[in-house]
Amino acid sequence: MQKLTSYAAGSWHEGTGEGAPIHDPHTGEAIATVDSTGLDFQAVLDHAHEVGGPALRAMTFGERAALLKALSAAIHEHREELIEISIKNAGSTRGDAKFDIDGATGTLAAYAHFGKSLGDATFLNDGEMEQLGRTKRFAGRHISVPRLGAALHINAFNFPAWGMCEKLACSILAGVPVIEKPGTPTALPAWRTAEIIVNSGVLPEGAYQFICGSTGDLLDRLGMQDCMAFTGSASTGAYLKGNENLVKNNVRVNIEADSLNAAVLGPEVDPDSETYALFLRNVALDMTQKTGQKCTATRRILVPAERVEEVKADLVAELGRTKVGDPSDRDNRMGPLSSPRQFEDVKDGIAKLQEVCDTACGGPEALFETGCYVAATLLVAKDPRAAIIHAEEVFGPVSTILAYDGSAEEAVELVTMGCGGLVTSAYSNDNDWTEAYVLGVAPWHGRVWLANERSAEQSLPPGMVLPQMVHGGPGRAGGGEELGGLRGLDFYMQRTAVQGFGGLLKDAFAPKEAAETGA
Amino acid sequence: MQKLTSYAAGSWHEGTGEGAPIHDPHTGEAIATVDSTGLDFQAVLDHAHEVGGPALRAMTFGERAALLKALSAAIHEHREELIEISIKNAGSTRGDAKFDIDGATGTLAAYAHFGKSLGDATFLNDGEMEQLGRTKRFAGRHISVPRLGAALHINAFNFPAWGMCEKLACSILAGVPVIEKPGTPTALPAWRTAEIIVNSGVLPEGAYQFICGSTGDLLDRLGMQDCMAFTGSASTGAYLKGNENLVKNNVRVNIEADSLNAAVLGPEVDPDSETYALFLRNVALDMTQKTGQKCTATRRILVPAERVEEVKADLVAELGRTKVGDPSDRDNRMGPLSSPRQFEDVKDGIAKLQEVCDTACGGPEALFETGCYVAATLLVAKDPRAAIIHAEEVFGPVSTILAYDGSAEEAVELVTMGCGGLVTSAYSNDNDWTEAYVLGVAPWHGRVWLANERSAEQSLPPGMVLPQMVHGGPGRAGGGEELGGLRGLDFYMQRTAVQGFGGLLKDAFAPKEAAETGA
DSSP: OEEEOEEETTEEEOOSSOOEEEEETTTTEEEEEEOOTTOOHHHHHHHIIIIIHHHHHTSOHHHHHHHHHHHHHHHHHTHHHHHHHHHHHHOOOHHHHHHHHHHHHHHHHHHHHHHHTTTTOSSEEEEEEEEOSSSTTEEEEEEEEEOSSOEEEEOOSSOTTHHHHHHHHHHHHHTOOEEEEOOGGGHHHHHHHHHHHHHHTOSOTTSEEEOOSOOTTHHHHOOTTOEEEEEEOHHHHHHHHTOHHHHHTTOEEEEEEOOOEEEEEOTTOOTTSHHHHHHHHHHHHHHHGGGGOOTTSEEEEEEEGGGHHHHHHHHHHHHHTSOBSOTTSTTOSBOOOSSHHHHHHHHHHHHHHHTTEEEEEOOSSOSSSSSSOOOOEEEEESSTTOGGGGTOOOOSSEEEEEEEOSOHHHHHHHHHTTOOBSOEEEEOSOHHHHHHHHHHHGGGBSEEEEEOTTTGGGOOOTTOOOTTSEEOOSGGGOSOOEESGGGGGGGGEEEEEEEEEHHHHHHHTSOHHHHHTTO | OEEEOEEETTEEEOOSSOOEEEEETTTTEEEEEEOOTTOOHHHHHHHIIIIIHHHHHTSOHHHHHHHHHHHHHHHHHTHHHHHHHHHHHHOOOHHHHHHHHHHHHHHHHHHHHHHHTTTTOSSEEEEEEEEOSSSTTEEEEEEEEEOSSOEEEEOOSSOTTHHHHHHHHHHHHHTOOEEEEOOGGGHHHHHHHHHHHHHHTOSOTTSEEEOOSOOTTHHHHOOTTOEEEEEEOHHHHHHHHTOHHHHHTTOEEEEEEOOOEEEEEOTTOOTTSHHHHHHHHHHHHHHHGGGGOOTTOEEEEEEEGGGHHHHHHHHHHHHHTSOBSOTTSTTOSBOOOSSHHHHHHHHHHHHHHHTTEEEEEOOSSOSSSSSSOOOOEEEEESSTTOGGGGTOOOOSSEEEEEEEOSOHHHHHHHHGGGOOBSOEEEEOSOHHHHHHHHHHHGGGBSEEEEEOTTTGGGOOOTTOOOTTSEEOOSGGGOSOOEESGGGGGGGGEEEEEEEEEHHHHHHHTSOHHHHHTTO
16 A cells, blocks of 8 residues: 655655555545654754755745746646546545646646735835834834744645645745645645655755654744644644644744635525526535535525525525536546545534434435445524534535525624634625625624625635635634735734834835836 | 722722732832722623623724824823822833823824724725626625724733723724733722723723733633733743633734843944944933833843943943932932832842853842832843843843844844844944844844934934834744734734625725725
8 A cells, every 4th residue: 555755854754653544435445544653853844944944035036936836837737647636535526626736726826926026025015114203214114024934734634735735825935934734534635746846846945845644743843933824623723723832932823724604695686696596506516516525615504584495495406416426437526525534524413413404405324335425415404593503514515504584684693603704605786785794794704705696607606715815714713814815925924113214214125116116 | 008999891899809919119118909809700801792892893993093082182181190100109210101101192192193094984905906707897805894802901010001002092993892901010000090091981881991900710701702912921921822712712812022122233333423322322221211121121232242341331331320219209210120029030130140241230239228129230241142141031120231243144143042022223324234134133023123323313212112113023022913003903803805796895895085085
């Protein structure tokens, strides 16, 4: 069986332990093992600090942007191969695999684009110069410089390529070397992507390391300039964030946890409208894409009470058109859950929700004799205020309809019972209703997505995380923030106020664009 | 003896316990007690959530800015009284007391000014609208809205008025109610300031509460929309930040801890220059102002090796001109340390540093028979790389000269051995040297202050925290950030990406200024 290796301190290492098996979720068979036993984690950290960091910081933003562009191309070259691997180890359909891989290369390309605009700069300017003295002779301005540490990225199993590359894009562009730890269940596509990254020779040595398996005592070794960005469950996030060393050293931590994202159908949306059709399409897509294993997937569907039956019937019909089965078969639109562990968790979760819900379609039963398959499961809450509906995230093709009175106020009340989400979506052509909904849910969400008949035709679905927009959310969603264009670099940089002689601040610490045009 | 009370849930409460004594550090006598025993902390939090928050959020930024302006005026009216109280309980000279009180009213006024520019807005815009679809019909933009929680502010003893009001200014302007816990040793001026705030009737009920004494189990009760901002020691900061409830609920935490701020004399600064004179004045000011009890005070003084004797002699002379004694005597320029506890800590700290330093003036002895007095103490490191010099912050009128070779590189190396500072200052007229120094130390500092002969005459000293510039620093300094103009509001707000129909985003979520001009 294949033993997946780690790329650490300049070479590939095979673990010296037995390793943990990972599976093909279609067959349930173990196909490889991951194991980092024997790795010297201090050497990993030192390598990032002493080799990778200095090499990255010696470059301009423009030069680092060019690295991202080249990485995007290098990964894209292997697209077909990565799709096959993703089908095999993640249970992804071809469409799901593309969503992950093209998301990875697209985000790298987007950050290449953002970074190119920064040209020869080696630090960023934040805001304008401000007069502090009686005259402009004594002034202040803010700059941001790369931090001198390493970025430990602990990613989730559901997006082995995208999850790794979106964090990497921000970190590398900022000038901070990456230590990547992928989600174990889908480590094979992550490992192959890592191999492509390393073999491409694009990144300077030390700028990227890959830990396949446990990170050992690495967390206890991170220092004051290091940072840790985690995507995964809220409980693991809290466990990591509470690490004594991280707390003591003020190591920066970003947590992107899951959430019970809600889609809301406005009261006035006509059943024949494009807005309603989009609502059905997007909810069904969120439930079935990646077999519902998306942190942004819709878990709660708010529907005006009098329309619950209609929506239920339409969604059941829509879900019924999604063929489920072997992800290597191009006709299938939904594959298995990504791992035996997920399979068990999702079956348990559905059964729990059924205690307070009616089942419109699907259920907790295994769909086939082998493989990690469940049916797309639509539930209808008996009581939309039942606590478990707002707290239990079933990370699979499962969503629950909640009846509400059609008012923006009650929608806000129910949606915010989720205590913090990555994204919420609303479908309405009534601007007053929409505005009230947005301002009501905004304190609890990192992103609010709005459907409207005038943009329906070209809108990208709410579950798709775009590099231009921030990704993260308060409360249950982890309290973190990633991406958002250049905002995504802040986590890796130190903002510093510089006060002094205005003439010097203007010359030496001016925005690079201005300097280039001869100012 | 006066029992200081707490303002909680709409009324003043006297603790039901024995209370902890606070002192007049000139005489050493206990003058009052603080005690929050018996307070219902859940009621305090509920009051902020249910009464204060809604009242603040019902206002525009412009209206909240007007509150800050009125508060500034209300406190300023009591300036003379507050100076007297500060002399009595904090051991502040008149100048020190003014620095604190005028800092408070000045920061409130500055935020009134910042907020006024936001006019009728109830949320902030961040960046421009971005096209996300094939055309601008599907677009995105970022807004920031007030979070729905309360802000627990735990302040330090050294700035009873300023510390409270700088945090309050950002929080109130953002629309988030404040629960203030002042530093115990100087609770009397903080309490009187709180009384003035409450009696002024300026703030809506629930927007401001004042806990005099322990915060009990309040930390364990904070929720996902609440935040906690702390100023004080690194160890207490880490203890609070590691609180299980804060970690689990992703409660936002900002830590502003102390640091070993460094001043660096550049190699080419002429002894007869204004830059050198400013260096001497600022270092001596930082050592003696507030008896050295400033988180931004200079603790390490880097001097080119061949000039150590000259600088030592000049600083000793400068310090010798600072009269020390009873702070109520207008001739005295330095008073006692603020409390018996500080007195003991500082004497211990000086003795520790003396193990690796020569003493140019001062020492760990009590200066008078009564009161918490020590002399301004200038030390010279025998070995500028001795670990303790970069790690032991003696929070008093104490600073250590470190010889260096005059290069920006070695200055950066020594200064960053402090592992993170709030501010560092450099005195040089050589722009290349200065630029190299700034970029070298920036990753480790929240603020870099530069002296130059062309701005010397009107520069404000480095120890002065200005509302326009960020205040905070990485690593040992706590990893936090406060102030910085409107940047200071971010901690209290949720940034949310809004995606949808471009026309709607343009109308409903446009910058308010644009809307006002009819766009």
